[in-house]
Amino acid sequence: MKIAVCLKRVADTTSKIVIGADGKSIDEAGLKFVPNPYDEFAVEEALALKEKAGAGETVVYSLGGDSAAETLRTALAMGIDRAVLLKSPGSPDGLAVAQALAAELGTGGYDLILFGKLAVDDYNHQVGGMTAELLGLPCITAVAHLTIDGGVVEAEREIEGGIEVATCSLPAVITCDKGLNNPRLPSLKGIMAAKKKPLETRPAALGDATLEVLGLELPPERQPGRIVGEGVEAVPVLLELLRTEAKVL
Amino acid sequence: MASRILAVMEQRDGALRKVSREVVAAARRLADGSGGTVDALVLAAGPVADADSLGRFGADHVLVATHPDFRLYQPDGFAATIGAAATGYAAIVFAATSTGRDLAPRVAARLKVAYASDVTALAAEDGAVTVTRPVYAGKALQRARLTAEPAVVSVRPNTFPAVESPKAGEAGTVEVPAFATRVTVREIKAPTQAALDVSEAAVVVSGGRGLREPANFRLIEELAAAFGNAAVGASRAVVDAGWRDHGAQVGQTGKTVSPGLYIAVGISGAIQHLAGMRTAKTIVAINKDKDAPIFKTADYGIVGDLFEIVPRLTEEVRRARGAQ
Known part of the structure; x- marks a missing residue:
């Protein structure tokens, strides 16, 4: 089985966000960057599926600047066979990114293309589904449980108040949710091996963006709250405030 | 110019989901800026309870697309139907739910237009749709403009309260085009824990x-x-x-x-x-x-x-x- 994984380099989720000088992006100074957490589920799933099949190839793609090479090396250290960096300044328009990925992945002969369900920076939640649509491939998004047997995919995805069970055939695109697996940590041996694994770089063919970012700002600060009391005696005070002041009861 | 807005409804088991009225309320904000109209689109296998109440909540038309495969979510069929019906609309509004988040990107990719997900504010300005959407999990707010038509957006649940805003709610139908079934939703299983979802609860x-x-x-x-x-x-x-x-x-x-x-x-x-x-x-x-x-x-x-x-x-x- 030949599997592609799409991986994005994002600011660590524990980062404090500072708005950059252009007023449209974040100030990256001093931030730690990591593989997008949902994409790590995709990497782990690709590795587990290849191990189970006993044969195949896993390839990781990232669209971004030179710094994304470091993120790709992390995936190689986890066990992915080779990496491709699609050099690009990126785009806030998910469709423009999906067009670049579809152009690249469409000719790869992949049985399975895996994404994280969303990237924890722009929260666009769309590139996987769009790429599938552009490629004319079946797609199941936000998958928390996956089985593949004889070319048939069965996937479970959480929906409001239930779990949706969906099926499709390979080749397919799957986007991964938390709960799918527990991503392995790169071993020391893996980190050493990753240095010798192939990492190709080529330019990305981004589509034209029709979404333009006008600005980025910090959300309004919440009004400072107050401690209404200590222990059980404070409960009636709280109830009264919820009723009369917050009016939520 | 008066613009037409398409609001995509959600139903489960033949009943309209609560978030659907919120989608109409959000669509209404785009329409009202330009004296436009809102068409609510219901995709289902048969009659949907409460669909006729959508006029009361701001829908000028209530359109129904009926197909035997639409009992559960049918991603390929829904995307094909909305894609075919999209002509002439200035914007298509979805709910940012598990279904809307899956469906909206498919529709946007078909139409080759940008999609803004999970928006918490939206407006029609100078012939384009502008949105505000939380990024970095709400640690920052992005303001963006969608310049292609139709503008595809999904709105965050609990953000656009349903309001009574009586309109005609005139009934109509939308044709379901032939579509290739690539994905089949087989069933909805009960969850192991909480039945009510944190993202929609009051x-x-x-x-x-x-x-x-x-x-x-x-x-x-x-x-x-x-x-x-x-x-x-x-x-x-x-x-x-x-x-x-x-x-x-x-x-x-x-x-x-x-x-x-x-x-x-x-x-x-x-x-x-x-x-x-x-x-x-x-x-x-x-x-x-x-x-x-x-x-x-x-x-x-x-x-x-x-x-x-x-x-x-x-x-x-x-x-x-x-x-x-």
Whole structure:
């Protein structure tokens, strides 16, 4: 089985966000960057599926600047066979990114293309589904449980108040949710091996963006709250405030 | 120029989902700026209860696309139908639910237009749609403009309240084109835990490590039950420890929620958790550590032993609601 994984380099989720000088992006100074957490589920799933099949190839793609090479090396250290960096300044328009990925992945002969369900920076939640649509491939998004047997995919995805069970055939695109697996940590041996694994770089063919970012700002600060009391005696005070002041009861 | 807005409804088991009226309310904001109209589109296998109420909530037309395969969500058929019906609309509005988040990108890719997900504000300005959407799990707000037509957006649940805004609600039909079924949704299984989702509930009660062990989530469940309409949430720490399903996780690698009331019990308030719940209208924190960061974000805090406070709170909420 030949599997592609799409991986994005994002600011660590524990980062404090500072708005950059252009007023449209974040100030990256001093931030730690990591593989997008949902994409790590995709990497782990690709590795587990290849191990189970006993044969195949896993390839990781990232669209971004030179710094994304470091993120790709992390995936190689986890066990992915080779990496491709699609050099690009990126785009806030998910469709423009999906067009670049579809152009690249469409000719790869992949049985399975895996994404994280969303990237924890722009929260666009769309590139996987769009790429599938552009490629004319079946797609199941936000998958928390996956089985593949004889070319048939069965996937479970959480929906409001239930779990949706969906099926499709390979080749397919799957986007991964938390709960799918527990991503392995790169071993020391893996980190050493990753240095010798192939990492190709080529330019990305981004589509034209029709979404333009006008600005980025910090959300309004919440009004400072107050401690209404200590222990059980404070409960009636709280109830009264919820009723009369917050009016939520 | 008067613009036409398409609002994509959600139904389950032949009944309209609550969020559908919110989608109409959001679509109304785009239409009203230009004296335009809202068409609500219902995709189903048969009649949908409450669909005829959509006129009362702001739909000029209520369009129905009926197909035997539309009993459950049919991604390929839904996308084909909306794609074929999209001509002439200035914008298509979805709910940012599990279905809307899956469907909207497919439609946008078919139409080769941009899609703005999970928006919390939107407006029609100078012939384009502008949106505000939380990014970095709500740690920042992005303002963006969609320049292609139709503009495809999904709106965050609990953000655009349904309002009575009587319109004709004239009934019509939309043709379902031939489509290739690539994905089949076979069934909806009942969840193992909470039936009410944190992202849609009006009240969310969340528990954290302060509960000490998974069995003590019973206290959280009882408090949620006392509210009648509350969902049970959880911090990342307890989800990672396997106490709760990941679907309950509130925060940057979980869900971002905007309920009317959020109660954080035994949650210290890590930055990634605060990001997920800071848009709640009212936040209550119960924690034994008076210096916990959660108290800086909470409107009301109680310092003390949650094992004493929560049962008392449950009792008081029950009494307060019983008295209404």
